[in-house]
Amino acid sequence: MKTYRLTPALDQRLRLAEEIYHEIKSPLHDFIFVRLKHSAGEDVFQETVKAVIESLSKFRGDSDLEFWKWCFSIARNKVNDHLRKQESERLQPMEPEERWQLVDTSPQNSPLSSGDRLDLHHALKILAEAKPECSEFLWQHFVLGLDYSELAEERQMRQCLGTCRRPWLQHSS
Numbered sequence: 001m002k003t004y005r006l007t008p009a010l011d012q013r014l015r016l017a018e019e020i021y022h023e024i025k026s027p028l029h030d031f032i033f034v035r036l037k038h039s040a041g042e043d044v045f046q047e048t049v050k051a052v053i054e055s056l057s058k059f060r061g062d063s064d065l066e067f068w069k070w071c072f073s074i075a076r077n078k079v080n081d082h083l084r085k086q087e088s089e090r091l092q093p094m095e096p097e098e099r100w101q102l103v104d105t106s107p108q109n110s111p112l113s114s115g116d117r118l119d120l121h122h123a124l125k126i127l128a129e130a131k132p133e134c135s136e137f138l139w140q141h142f143v144l145g146l147d148y149s150e151l152a153e154e155r156q157m158r159q160c161l162g163t164c165r166r167p168w169l170q171h172s173s
Contacts, residue, residue: 017053024052027068028075035079040086048078 028048033041051074061067126138140146 017056020056021049021053024071025049028052028071031072031075032079036082040082044078044082048075051078 029045032045032048035041036044052071055074059067059070061070137151140151141148
């Protein structure tokens with residue numbers, strides 16, 4: 001890094017930036033992919049590497065340890081940005097008409113009885129009145145059939161160890 005900062009020639013700085021890229025690529029890739037699924041991880045990884053390389057001139061540390069802390073803080077911020085964006089997208093409630101359309105178009109061996117349809121109508125009404133994040137969990141668990149471990153895995157949360165009936169309340173860090 002010191003060589004990069006002290007090198008005035010652009011072509012040499014580009015070569016050094018490429019060397020730095022090859023050094024940081026694998027550790028940052030591993031760091032990000034432990035935290036995100038593959039599809040999202042690739043995008044976040046590219047954003048992270050781009051941010052590190054573009055801001056090399058702003059790094060003011062003097063040691064390898066400071067450099068790695070700086071790189072990983074950029075990676076952590078990019079992962080957190082992605083998770084916040086994903087969370088805000090997830091909180092958009094589904095309209096009741098959309099839910100009914102899903103029910104009506106879902107494959108069934110036999111049509112719903114009037115009693116089941118009444119129960120479903122009641123359940124959808126409860127979902128509509130619930131907080132958006134609760135509604136999404138209830139929908140995925142009771143309608144789509146995801147169990148707690150699948151819900152936790154999807155949101156990268158650790159599952160309760162039998163003491164909690166709501167694993168989503170125990171976020172992993």
